[in-house]
Amino acid sequence: MTSMFDLSGRTAVVTGARRGIGLAMAEALAGAGADVVGVSAQLESNGSEVERRVRAAGRRFTALRADLADRAAVHRLARDITALGPVDILVNNGGTIARAPAAEHSDEMWDRVIEVNLSSQFVLSREIGRTMVERGQGKVIFTASLLSFQGGITVPGYAASKSGVAGLTRALANEWAAHGVNVNAIAPGYIATDNTQALRDDPDRAQAIVTRIPAGRWGRADDLGGATVFLASAASDYVNGIVLPVDGGWLGR
């Protein structure tokens, strides 16, 4: 690895680090040299898979458990993170999805998805980002989605939340770029995780999806590692406010 991607001595906070994409992002950041603070709703205080992988890379790991659907818990989380020391990299990845046609999409579904995927991410970014602005350095990375660009099917709250994440990425980037803080997002394509299990369980949807992907396969969580390290490192110091698709070519089609 060349030095421009080196994250030695940096501390990265990764939400949703217990499984799926966040787990792979945490592993990639640790592989590039970062210590990791993992956050998720059910994260084990000791012995988690993400802890195992980060320690295997020779880096330090700290586990924090918080429900991103609970605004008061997100404020506590921000305080707990800040108390640990300076944060160099904040990966806002934890997210949820609720599938139901728009006409049956309940207030509860809508509110929960918007809270977890958008509002909690704003609160955390504001609280941690403020300290980055004060220090004149930092990297904020959101996990956006193809539904930051498209409407999707039967996931109106999710599409709205991820379109909101794209807007939030640009809004924060505009304010913080001049202060040495890079704010960007990664838009994963169709990645085989728990989030997309329902799609892969539906043979017609699964086939339709893979047929449309130029790369000819579903993505794997570790396909996101390179883009994560790029946006976390000095290699992206002049990259601000982008939503980077990692989608096997889906959006280009």
Ligand SMILES: NC(=O)c1ccc[n+]([C@@H]2O[C@H](COP(=O)([O-])OP(=O)(O)OC[C@H]3O[C@@H](n4cnc5c(N)ncnc54)[C@H](OP(=O)(O)O)[C@@H]3O)[C@@H](O)[C@H]2O)c1
């Ligand atoms: N898979 C895809 O194809 C795809 C595509 C585009 C974007 N994304 C986005 O990528 C991100 C990660 O998704 P994934 O596919 O890795 O899904 P996943 O396997 O379901 O993992 C979701 C992670 O987010 C955490 N999380 C969910 N709700 C939470 C809450 N209320 N409080 C705290 N943590 C919470 C989970 O915590 P626990 O493990 O503790 O339950 C888990 O670690 C999400 O933002 C998702 O929208 C995924």
